[in-house]
Amino acid sequence: MRSRPRPAPDVTRPDSARRGVARARCRERLAQWMFIVPAAAYLLLFFGYPIVKNIVMSFQQYSITTFYTGAAPFVGLRNYSEILSSDLFSEALLTTVLFTAGSIFGQFVLGLAFALFFQRSFPLGRVLRSLLLLPWLLPLVASGTTWRWMLDADSGVVNGALRGLRLLPSGVPWLTGTSQALVSVTLINVWVGIPFNTTILYGGLQDVPTHLYEAAKLDGAGPVTTFRHVTWPLLRPVVSVVLVLDVVYTVKVLDIILTVTGGGPANATETIATLSYELSFRQFEFGRGAAMSTVLVVVSLVFALVYLRANRRAQSG
Template sequence: MASVSTLTTRGGSPPDSIEAHPSLESAGTPPQAPRRRRKPERITKLLFIVPAALYIFAFFAFPVIKNITMSLQEYTTATFFTGEAPWVGFANYVTVTSSSLFGPAFLNTALFTAGSLLGQFVIGIALAVFFRRRFPLNGFLRSLMLLPWLLPVIVSSATWRSILDQDSGILNQFLTSIGVIQSPIGWLSDPNVALLSVILVNIWVGIPFNVALLYGGLQDIPEELYEAGALDGATGWKAFWHITWPNLRPVVSVVLVLGVVYTLKVLDVILGLTNGGPANATQTLAVRSYQESFVNFEFGVGSAWSNVLILVSLVFAVLYLRSNRRAVDE
């Protein structure tokens, strides 16, 4: 029999649903009973969802709308005292696009996102494939591997800062002692290297998540395919290219597009390591937005930056929803 909820919300409550609940409180006048119950019940059902709906409106929808209106206003520290935020049209966007940091921030965002994703994904898939082997301690090692992802990002940033320290960090000490480098590298203080360092740390943070998702995807590939492939001589790399990769494709596209959306908005890795410096070498769209709003208190300009960021994310969000649909259709 269908569920109570199905019957009642579909409106035309069939008679058997009434008979299904003979014992309900309204035994007095049977014909009216279901109707009397139904209406409050519909309201109760809505009440299940109302708190979440209100929350999502207040903490997701409202901020997006507010960012759009703020970006069209002169919204500064003064606004908090006077309550006045004059409309200025697209002036904030002009400020953003004509800023000398617009090009670099865009480029850095692209490099940071592409570099992080490439590293996380390649290492992630290699490890996921590796962990499909059957060996002692497999599960234990795999769960320990999650640790970098579970730590607060700011903890990881602080730790990496000590490791990458130019003068006394362990990385430079190690590389000098084995003779790879002659003089210490300013991992976080040299403008030519800082972005690379930040990308490497973000790769480290993201590997566990990639391994977990890709490993899950690999587990869904039926073992029979490999057995059949092995009969045709497909083992090792051949098996990977002809069996693993095509079957993993739907998961791969989800991992990559989600990865882009989540990497675009990364802020704590960069703020913890370099604060956007040195010499703006690690400025991204998210960092710009944060600094304009919360360092310079130019909320109008800050929200214009973040709307540029949203626009870029939106492109990939649409890609995500589409690739997901394809994944389901396949």
């Protein structure tokens, strides 16, 4: 936020006038604060408090009993050493990385392709573009459950189609194979994420001045060259913002995995987020669950910082 330039103090004025100016300035400063207070209070209450509480909880032995007795003894770094030393953690971390990287790659590439596609005007283009938003509008639990049915190995429509087309007579164990399940949830998450990517990238494309395209055309540039030397450089700031937001949104995905596979089969789709949920709300180990989510917060924070930097570059550039 940039503050307004203040008038320079006028030394030639008499004392009383100067006092008046001081009073006015004080009032102005008060007014500035009054504008900040609601937002600051909101942030502190609904973002600051939960995060601080979560961090404090991660150093405590916080169990069901705590809810009744209020006693939550501090245990230092025990929660952290326990979660970090379990073999499930490294597995889940790897799954989280694969899931995030895969989802973002798919979402971004397809999102960009759709954005470029819809940039041309053609009949029904607007209708199709708004239909593309559908996955975004559906409740995730509803679409997750539908995907679960569609990907069922025996009676699912996807395997039915593969069998009907005689491509794979045995079908694919989409949700029950340990290596396929992660691919399946990643694909579902790509499907969920395309609308977001398309919308933001489409907005970015609208900002590219048309005369540049015309100039490129006059210079004899083909579509690929135009994209490489005109579209892409001008889209760069938007791209970095989209990618960072994608990371922050994907790292914390919980509902899709819980409804589609529940972390299974054999922990194949267990991520840091689902592990944290399981510790807190299935095993009621709130302390360890909090430690796990702190790890998640740190990961998101790193990318949020990257986002802020990218954002600044986008504004200045």
